[in-house]
Amino acid sequence: MKAPKRVILLTPSMSKGGAETQLLKLGLFLKSEGEQVLIISLKPIDEFKEVLKKSGLEVLFLKSWSAHFISNFRTLYGSVKKFNPDVVVAFMFIAIIFARLLKTRLKFKLISSIRISVLPAKWLLPFKMTTGLDDAVVYNSAASKSNFESRNRGLKQGIVIHNGIFIPDEVLPVAEKGDVFKWICVGHFRWNKDYPTLFKAIALIKDQNFSVDIIGEMGDATWPYQMVEELNIKERVNLLGFQPDTSVYLKQADAFVLSSFSEGMPNAVLEAMAHALPVLVTDIDGNRELLNAVKCGFLFEKQDEYDLAGKLLNIMNMTVAARKTLGESGRQYLRTEFSEAAVMQQWKTLIEKTE
Structure with a gap:
């Protein structure tokens, strides 16, 4: 019998956006499959409070970076090291950058999930400086993949995994x-x-x-x-x-x-x-x-x-x-x-x- 995977899902926050919704669905699915899952939010934003409470998922929220810059780094590094993940899945650019930096010191496989094709200027330099540390890159649309890769040379060739959507059995006529x-x-x-x-x-x-x-x-x-x-x-x-x-x-x-x-x-x-x-x-x-x-x-x-x-x-x-x-x-x-x-x-x- 295979040992459970240890998977960290890293996100900028747990706001009620499309990326965070997909991350939560993935966490719930992996947990239902018997994997060990830890969600880490880089910001103390929790708009899924009730869902997370019922889910049984382990979640870590970092504090405000303006007041806890050094301690947040220590908490993040220490928590990832202690959890000892097999795989880290990082959603969105800032989480990808943090995951890449952690990967230079800790041993895990990194899957980076890019959700839009435009890289914000404030993340451009750190993103480019850490390019090449991903083990896999995932886009949620073929258009985003094509446009992002054409604008940002040197990336690992990505794949497309669409957003998973619940489809009701019936709709009102x-x-x-x-x-x-x-x-x-x-x-x-x-x-x-x-x-x-x-x-x-x-x-x-x-x-x-x-x-x-x-x-x-x-x-x-x-x-x-x-x-x-x-x-x-x-x-x-x-x-x-x-x-x-x-x-x-x-x-x-x-x-x-x-x-x-x-x-x-x-x-x-x-x-x-x-x-x-x-x-x-x-x-x-x-x-x-x-x-x-x-x-x-x-x-x-x-x-x-x-x-x-x-x-x-x-x-x-x-x-x-x-x-x-x-x-x-x-x-x-x-x-x-x-x-x-x-x-x-x-x-x-x-x-x-x-x-």
Whole structure:
């Protein structure tokens, strides 16, 4: 009988983002397979508190780096050394850099997971200086892999493992939804989500009979409320903040929209496809890859509220049957390419191969 693998999953934080969600799914899967798993968060951000408490996973949160710089390094190094991992899986650039530095002193195999194709300038030098220490590199889309590798020479040739998505057995028939056309948008209020473009597009067609439910953590931001007020779109926009179960809202929606100008392979879009919703998303790497593979919606030019407004209208004016065809196409594509069971097995195979 093979001994359990000792696997560390290293992340910048446990925020409720797409990468962290995938990391948590991987941790739960590996634990269910009998492996020993430790999650290390480089920041004391825990937005999965209840899930982690019930999971039984071992989790270490480092403290604020501004006040605990030296002690955090000691805690991180000491914890990794004590756990003695066979494999470390590092999600996102800063975690990859830390894992590479640890690998120069400690013996483990390193799998680096790159989630977007643009390397932020602040991580450029340390990332390039530590290039070559990865044993495997994973991307969550072919577009991100191609673009990142073309911009950053000398990397180990990467592979693609898609995000694993739960696909519900049944979805609510389109005909049973309400008279008002209901859009849904899911994404935290971060710089790359470009909500101003979405708000401006809504304002251009605010005389139409529709509403947009927006789900996402807002923090202390007040500008969304101010912009909604200034554009006179309060009757069209519902700012719902963070919601623990987005499926409740996805089930009631007619279509999904996301205005991001930078993404990898966004979980929110995949989850909308899993609920058989037609999607309207920005023409960027991961989105383009999805919609080139399957006709499940439309792309619009990033930061172009006029193009977005026009395509919002296009989808609202489609027949119910046409929207259903788009939604079902996306849902069936996910069953073959993004099912959780298949994706987790790919990760397990890679971890075993990386020994």
